[in-house]
Amino acid sequence: MDGEFIIGLLKIILINIVLSGDNAVVIALACRKLPREQQKKAVFWGSFGAIVLRVVLTFVAVELLQIPFLKIVGGLLLVWIAVNLLRGDEETDLRASSTLFGAIRTIILADFIMSLDNVVAVAGIAGNNLLLIIVGLAISIPLIIWGSQLLMKLMDRMPIIVVLGAALLGYTAGEMIVGDDILKEWVEEIGVIAEKGIPVLLAVVVVIIGEFLNYLSKKKAKEA
Numbered sequence: 772m773d774g775e776f777i778i779g780l781l782k783i784i785l786i787n788i789v790l791s792g793d794n795a796v797v798i799a800l801a802c803r804k805l806p807r808e809q810q811k812k813a814v815f816w817g818s819f820g821a822i823v824l825r826v827v828l829t830f831v832a833v834e835l836l837q838i839p840f841l842k843i844v845g846g847l848l849l850v851w852i853a854v855n856l857l858r859g860d861e862e863t864d865l866r867a868s869s870t871l872f873g874a875i876r877t878i879i880l881a882d883f884i885m886s887l888d889n890v891v892a893v894a895g896i897a898g899n900n901l902l903l904i905i906v907g908l909a910i911s912i913p914l915i916i917w918g919s920q921l922l923m924k925l926m927d928r929m930p931i932i933v934v935l936g937a938a939l940l941g942y943t944a945g946e947m948i949v950g951d952d953i954l955k956e957w958v959e960e961i962g963v964i965a966e967k968g969i970p971v972l973l974a975v976v977v978v979i980i981g982e983f984l985n986y987l988s989k990k991k992a993k994e995a
Contacts, residue, residue, distance in 0.1 A: 776902075779903050780906060783897065783907030784907060785939060787893070789906065792954065802814060805874055816875045817843070817878030818878065820878070822876065829897075830901070832845075832894035836895065839953050842895075842947045843948050844946065845895060845944075850976075850977060852892075853923050855983055856868035857984070858988060893907060893908065937978060938977060939974070942971065948969065948973075949965055949970070
């Protein structure tokens with residue numbers, strides 16, 4: 772494996788870990804009313820269905836990002852996701868199901884809605900490297916499913932992980948934007964300043980804006 776592949780793989784794993792910390796909450800909420808013997812089945816089949824759906828959506832996203840302007844749109848979406856990640860104000864409104872099928876359906880549907888950020892980010896990092904997508908998801912998704920509670924505790928104790936994840940999303944957004952065919956000539960004309968400078972700038976901007984909004988939110992909560 773070359774260095775570029777390994778770096779891309781580490782990016783995919785980190786982004787999936789940071790963005791999927793709430794998947795454990797979704798699974799727990801969906802299964803909490805089931806009998807204990809059915810909970811493991813719901814977790815397995817719900818998670819399996821969610822993984823298959825996420826892999827398919829990632830491949831679709833890779834193809835869609837080849838369309839002009841969509842990389843720019845995807846990059847701006849990642850910036851918004853990264854800022855919200857630092858704000859930490861995501862909420863999960865999820866009803867528990869009393870049937871096995873209902874719980875499985877809830878897990879898959881909730882994961883589909885919540886995984887838009889993961890799909891866009893992974894597609895942006897991997898580009899057309901299908902092997903990188905498969906290996907990255909194969910490693911990170913089981914890690915999320917079986918270790919997400921531990922990871923959430925780790926992120927609570929080490930907030931720098933979330934900050935690094937948000938910065939990486941900002942950097943990935945910049946790479947997506949400068950990689951759009953519409954901007955190809957302009958990027959080639961400016962050179963490395965645009966190719967590397969814009970991703971670094973967006974990484975810094977995301978952290979500054981996210982932390983500032985997080986500060987305002989906490990200040991407002993204290994005043995209330």
